[in-house]
Amino acid sequence: MNTFDDIDTLQQQSVAIAGLGGLGSNIAVMLTRSGVGHLLLIDYDTVEGSNLNRQHYMPRHIGRPKTEALAEQLREINPAVQLTIKYEKITAENAADLFRGWPLICEAMDEPAAKAMLINTLLPDAEKIIVAGSGMAGYGSANSIKTTRKMKRLYLCGDETSDMQNERMLAPRVQLCAAHQANMILRILLGEMDP
Numbered sequence: 001m002n003t004f005d006d007i008d009t010l011q012q013q014s015v016a017i018a019g020l021g022g023l024g025s026n027i028a029v030m031l032t033r034s035g036v037g038h039l040l041l042i043d044y045d046t047v048e049g050s051n052l053n054r055q056h057y058m059p060r061h062i063g064r065p066k067t068e069a070l071a072e073q074l075r076e077i078n079p080a081v082q083l084t085i086k087y088e089k090i091t092a093e094n095a096a097d098l099f100r101g102w103p104l105i106c107e108a109m110d111e112p113a114a115k116a117m118l119i120n121t122l123l124p125d126a127e128k129i130i131v132a133g134s135g136m137a138g139y140g141s142a143n144s145i146k147t148t149r150k151m152k153r154l155y156l157c158g159d160e161t162s163d164m165q166n167e168r169m170l171a172p173r174v175q176l177c178a179a180h181q182a183n184m185i186l187r188i189l190l191g192e193m194d195p
Contacts, residue, residue: 006190007035011080013189016040016102018090018118020066022169023133024108025056026178027185032074034186038082039074040102041067044089054171090114095121099128104188106181107132123154131184135159136177137169145176147184147195155195157181 013036017024020043028039047061047069061069067085074081090098090109099105099122107130109115115132122128135158136145144159157180184195 010035010186010189011037014038014040014102014104015185015189016042016099016105017108018042018099018105019108019110019114020055020070021045021051021108021110022054022171022174023136023178023181024106025066025070026175027106027108027182028070028074029056029077030179030182031185032077032081034182035078036186036189037080038084040084040086040099041070042086042088042090042098043067044087054169054174090118092117092121096125103127103129104185105130106185108178108181119154123151126153129153129155129188131155131157131181131188133157133177133181135161136173138173139170140173142173142176145173145180147180149193149195155184157184 015031015036017028017039020041043066045066047057047064047066049062051057057069065087067087071083071085086098095118105122105128107115107118119130123130134156147155147157150156158177
């Protein structure tokens with residue numbers, strides 16, 4: 001496939017992003033810059049000053065819903081991008097409905113329990129592929145961040161060991177993990193299923 005075919009293919013594709021913090025906000029920007037045509041953005045949080053060290057927000061966004069602040073930025077990057085926005089907390093009870101019709105999901109939630117809930121709730125649906133993040137805290141070697149295929153329809157990006165409960169989340173490793181997730185999503189959209 002040549003580059004022009006890739007661009008046309010990506011403009012026709014859709015990706016859902018669960019969580020718009022350090023991973024999700026950066027993933028959304030990368031996918032928009034790469035030409036993905038339609039994104040579903042789901043988060044229930046607002047931008048706080050403490051988010052600015054690693055999330056794709058600016059001081060002017062503080063106090064605004066992350067969905068709204070990120071949508072504004074994505075439309076500045078690519079006015080043609082289609083956005084579906086849901087300002088809602090993802091739970092085991094509503095996840096299936098929130099992601100109905102979205103086969104490719106980028107898991108970018110903060111809490112390990114929420115990550116596990118999303119994967120356990122959605123992965124039994126044979127139509128779904130999930131690209132998740134785990135292990136990007138601290139300032140350890142960038143070379144430990146990697147993408148692995150854990151199951152046929154589950155990919156995991158990160159070092160799988162660093163713990164945000166014990167280490168501070170810093171921009172470089174968070175963005176590295178986000179880049180791994182965005183790159184794997186692009187590979188899947190373009191027919192490359194191996195990491």
